[in-house]
Each structure stands twice: as structure tokens, then as C-alpha cells.
Amino acid sequence: MVKNNVVVPEIKNEGTATTMPIITVDQLVKRYKKAEQNAVDGISFDVPSGSLFALLGPNGAGKTTAISILTTTLAATSGTVRIAGYDLATQPHLVRRQIGIIFQRPSLDLNLTAEENIRLHATLYGLYPYRPFFRWMSPAYRTRVQELAQLLEIQDSLFKPVKTFSGGMKRKLEIVRSLLHRPAVLFLDEPTTGLDPISRRGLWDYLRQVRAESGTTVFLTTHYLEEAEGADQVCIMNHGRIISNGTPEQLKAELAPSTLTIDAENRDQLRSELQHLGQLCKEKEDAPFTLTSADEQVHQVLRQIQTPLTLVKTQSLTLEDAYLRIIQQEM
Numbered sequence: 214m215v216k217n218n219v220v221v222p223e224i225k226n227e228g229t230a231t232t233m234p235i236i237t238v239d240q241l242v243k244r245y246k247k248a249e250q251n252a253v254d255g256i257s258f259d260v261p262s263g264s265l266f267a268l269l270g271p272n273g274a275g276k277t278t279a280i281s282i283l284t285t286t287l288a289a290t291s292g293t294v295r296i297a298g299y300d301l302a303t304q305p306h307l308v309r310r311q312i313g314i315i316f317q318r319p320s321l322d323l324n325l326t327a328e329e330n331i332r333l334h335a336t337l338y339g340l341y342p343y344r345p346f347f348r349w350m351s352p353a354y355r356t357r358v359q360e361l362a363q364l365l366e367i368q369d370s371l372f373k374p375v376k377t378f379s380g381g382m383k384r385k386l387e388i389v390r391s392l393l394h395r396p397a398v399l400f401l402d403e404p405t406t407g408l409d410p411i412s413r414r415g416l417w418d419y420l421r422q423v424r425a426e427s428g429t430t431v432f433l434t435t436h437y438l439e440e441a442e443g444a445d446q447v448c449i450m451n452h453g454r455i456i457s458n459g460t461p462e463q464l465k466a467e468l469a470p471s472t473l474t475i476d477a478e479n480r481d482q483l484r485s486e487l488q489h490l491g492q493l494c495k496e497k498e499d500a501p502f503t504l505t506s507a508d509e510q511v512h513q514v515l516r517q518i519q520t521p522l523t524l525v526k527t528q529s530l531t532l533e534d535a536y537l538r539i540i541q542q543e544m
């Protein structure tokens with residue numbers, strides 16, 4: 214892998230993802246006042262409509278800065294961003310209508326019920342006229358809230374004070390609230406930080422469901438690599454720059470090749486066959502042959518080998534392995 218290599222993604226079209234970009238970022242720069250370096254240093258990427266896009270990077274890489282600009286809460290120094298066809302710099306109010314945001318820190322009023330939190334948000338954003346009771350709100354509002362609450366399985370807690378909610382339920386409530394206006398893009402800044410593994414898994418199941426049902430594009434920053442494994446596209450930032458961008462499979466294939474361990478009764482024949490196939494492999498006396506290549510190459514090699522094998526073991530590395538390699542190359 215060459216440093217700063219940007220893999221052009223071949224977008225998977227699973228379920229709702231299409232190849233049309235809903236977000237286009239071009240040469241985006243942010244330099245904070247009095248800072249000596251750019252926090253975001255000329256990044257460019259596209260997010261296909263309906264996809265799950267994960268932005269990764271170590272602490273201080275520039276992820277929160279980038280997501281803050283994309284969600285119109287921070288002004289860029291230069292560069293252009295288009296979201297759902299609108300220009301971020303000149304049409305921020307139109308962009309805001311297209312997006313839902315879930316920040317790192319929950320922004321719920323703990324003394325209100327879940328539904329009251331949703332109602333306040335809906336009224337503040339001008340989605341529905343305010344009424345002092347749920348039953349007085351418009352039928353459209355009531356149906357939408359019930360639908361979303363059911364989707365995220367918090368319908369039994371809708372009228373309970375949020376202070377009685379677990380961390381996972383609060384996150385789900387924030388999701389309900391952010392989906393109220395059917396945003397085209399849902400931005401999530403480290404949405405599962407502080408959640409236990411069960412709540413994290415649950416949240417992901419729900420987000421998957423929401424995406425399947427509404428075709429929402431999800432743009433996420435996370436430190437949990439296993440969460441990014443399920444993304445259509447993974448973009449890795451470091452020091453304000455994009456150092457890798459592609460599908461998880463592409464990143465793994467480029468940076469963390471799979472290992473194939475094979476052996477045969479007739480080791481001489483296998484060795485010469487491997488040499489003939491141009492496979493450089495590590496070999497210790499009497500130990501199995503270990504080949505390291507990208508996933509599809511491993512399978513190709515296996516298909517071509519004629520020598521009867523006594524051992525075949527493949528080990529695919531994880532996105533976390535790929536990520537650590539990319540970051541370590543940068544150090």
C-alpha cells in the first residue's frame with residue numbers, strides 16, 4: 214500500500230445503496246483560529262445515496278471537524294460541499310432540512326418524557342404546530358412518532374421521563390427524533406460510545422432496519438472498527454487528510470492480505486508448483502507453506518494447485534488489522 218493512496222471505491226449495491234452521490238466533498242479545508250495546521254486539510258470524497266459511510270481515524274484526525282462542517286454547525290475555511298443537491302455554503306437551511314444529526318453527547322431534556330422531547334424538537338424545527346398534549350397534536354405527527362417508536366421498540370416508554378431511560382434507549386430516542394422529518398442523510402458522531410455491547414448491537418440492528426425501510430444514507434464516525442466492517446464505504450483520516458478510502462474489502466485486500474497455509478505429502482512438488490505460480494512464500498523446514506495475498510488471489514492460487522494437499526487453512530484479517538496498518542504507516 215502506498216501512503217496517501219486513495220482507492221476508488223467500487224460501490225456495492227446491496228439493498229438500498231445506489232451509486233449516485235448524495236454528498237460530494239471537494240477540497241474541504243478547516244483551519245481553526247490561531248491554529249498552526251489545518252484540522253481538515255483538503256479532503257475530497259463522495260458518499261453514494263443510500264449507503265452506510267464510515268469515517269474513521271485516530272483522536273485528533275479531524276473527523277468531528279469534518280462532520281461539524283457537513284452538518285452546518287461549523288464554517289469551512291475553503292472547499293465545497295453539496296448535500297442532496299444543495300450547496301452547503303449558500304443553501305445551509307436547505308441542507309439542514311435534508312439531514313438528521315446525532316451528536317456524541319445526548320441532547321435530551323431528562324425531565325421531559327420521550328414524546329415531549331420529540332414534540333419539542335418537531336416544533337422547534339417547524340415540522341408540526343405545537344400543542345400542549347400528545348393527543349392534541351396532528352394525526353400525521355402522532356402516526357409518525359408511533360411508527361418510529363415501534364421501529365426502535367421504545368413505544369412502551371414513549372410517555373415515561375427520559376431520566377428513567379438506559380443509555381441505549383436514549384440513543385434510540387435521539388434516532389427517533391432525528392428521523393422525524395425523514396432526512397435523506399443521518400449523521401452520527403460516535404453514536405455507540407458509552408453503550409454496552411448489547412445496546413450497541415441493538416442500535417445497529419435498528420439502524421439497518423431504518424436504512425432498509427427508508428433508504429436513509431448513514432454517515433458515521435466511529436472508533437469501533439467492527440462497526441465499520443458493515444459499511445459500504447470506509448474513509449480513513451489522519452492529520453486532517455484522507456489516507457484511505459474504499460470498501461472494507463478493498464482496504465483489507467490492499468492493506469491486510471489474507472494468509473493461506475497449505476501443506477502436502479509431496480512438499481517438493483508443491484514447492485515447485487508454488488514457484489511456478491509466482492507465489493513467494495515463507496517456508497520453514499517441515500512447516501507448512503504460508504502464502505500472503507489478497508482474498509481473491511488466495512482463492513485463485515488454491516484453484517490452480519494440482520498437488521494433493523494435506524492442509525488448507527485460510528485466515529482473513531479484519532478491518533481493524535487493515536486500519537492499524539494504515540495508521541502505523543503514517544507514523
Ligand SMILES: Nc1ncnc2c1ncn2[C@@H]1O[C@H](COP(=O)(O)OP(=O)(O)OP(=O)(O)O)[C@@H](O)[C@H]1O
Binds near residue numbers: 273
Ligand atoms: N475548537 C477548536 N479550536 C482549535 N482547534 C481545534 C478545535 N477543535 C478541534 N481542534 C483541533 O483540530 C484537530 C482535529 O480535531 P477533531 O476533534 O476534528 O478530531 P477527531 O478526529 O474528531 O478526534 P476524536 O476522535 O478525538 O474525536 C485536532 O488537532 C484538534 O486539537
